[in-house]
Amino acid sequence: MSDIEKPLDPIAYQFWTPEPKTMVKVGPDDVSVFLPQIPLPLYQLELQDGEKPSDKEIGVGLYNYLRRFPDCTFNSAYAKLLKDAYPYYVSDLGSQIIMLEAKEVDPPYVRRKINYMKILALLENENPGLLMRIGIAYFELALTYSELIHVRRELMNAVSWLKKSLLRVPNDLTVLNYLGQACYLLGDYSAVKRYWQGVIDHLPDGEARQTLQQRLDKIAADELPPQPLVDDFEAIGVAMEHYHLKEFDQAALIMDRLEEEGTIPREMPSPEFFYFLGLCREKTAESAGAFEAYNKALEIEPEHEVAAQGRERILDRKEG
16 A cells, blocks of 8 residues: 655655556656655655555656755755656756846746756756756855855855766866865865966966965965954844844944954855944944945945945935
8 A cells, every 4th residue: 555654854844655557647748657656755745555656746746845845855856756757847947047047036946946956967967067057056145145154054055066066067167166165265275275276277377367366365375354254244244134133233243253353254255244244233323334344345345335325325314
C-alpha cells in the first residue's frame, strides 16, 4: 500500500511514496516513466490512504517543491524525474531565470533566481558557467545592504559554488577574482593571495593588473583591516535590524562607531553606508550629522536620489 507521510516542511506539502513499478505517462506518445520509491512532494493535495495522485499532480508537486527547496533531501532524484517526465517545467525554469536576469530585482527575487539555477545545476553539475553564475549571485546578494544580516552565510555560499566552478575550469579569471574578493571580505588572506595571483599571472600589463598587484602588495605588507570586513558588514546588518525595530539609538551607535573606525568607508566606500548613517542620525535628531552623511553619499554617487531627498528634508526643516 502507498505510504502517505506527514510533511516535514510547510503544510502546503504532503509526501507520498509510490508503490513499486508505479509510472506516469508523459508526452503526446504517452511514454512511461517509472517513479522512484522515495517520498514525493504533493502540493496542496490531501490523499486518502491508498489513493494515487494524478500524473499532473505529481509534476506540480515536484516543480513547486524544488523551486522552494532545491537543497532538500532527494533533490537530485526529484530534478531527474522532473527532467524525464515533465521537461516543460525545466524549460520554464530557464525562461524564468532569463526574465529575472533581464532587470534589477529585489533580494527575494534574487533568491528565487538562485533556487532556479540550483535546480538546473542538479541536472548540469559539470557546467562551470552555471556554477559560476550561482556563486556570483550569492556574492552580490551578500553585499546587498538589506541582506547584510546574512552576509557571512551568503559569502560562504558564494565561495562554495565558485570553488565548484573552478574545479571544472581552474584558470577562469572571473571565478578567481570573485573568490579573491569573497575571501578578502572573510579575512582569509592566504586564499586571497592564491586566487588573485592566479588572475595577475594571466592578465596583460595595464591598469587592471596594476590595481590588483597593489592590493596584493598591501596584503604582503600586512596592511590589512583590523578585523575581517565581514564583521563590520554584519554590524551594519545588526544596526539595520535595530532600525527596523525602531531602536534608533542602538542603530546610530553602531553606525557612528563604524564611521569613526573608518574601515568600511575606506575599504569599500558606498553611498548606501552613508545614506543609512544619515537615516540613523536623522531619527536621533542629529540633523547636522545626518546632513553631512547624506552629502557624503552624494559625493560618491551624485544621482543617489534618496540621499538627496534626505538632505532636502533637513533643509526644509531648517527653513521652517
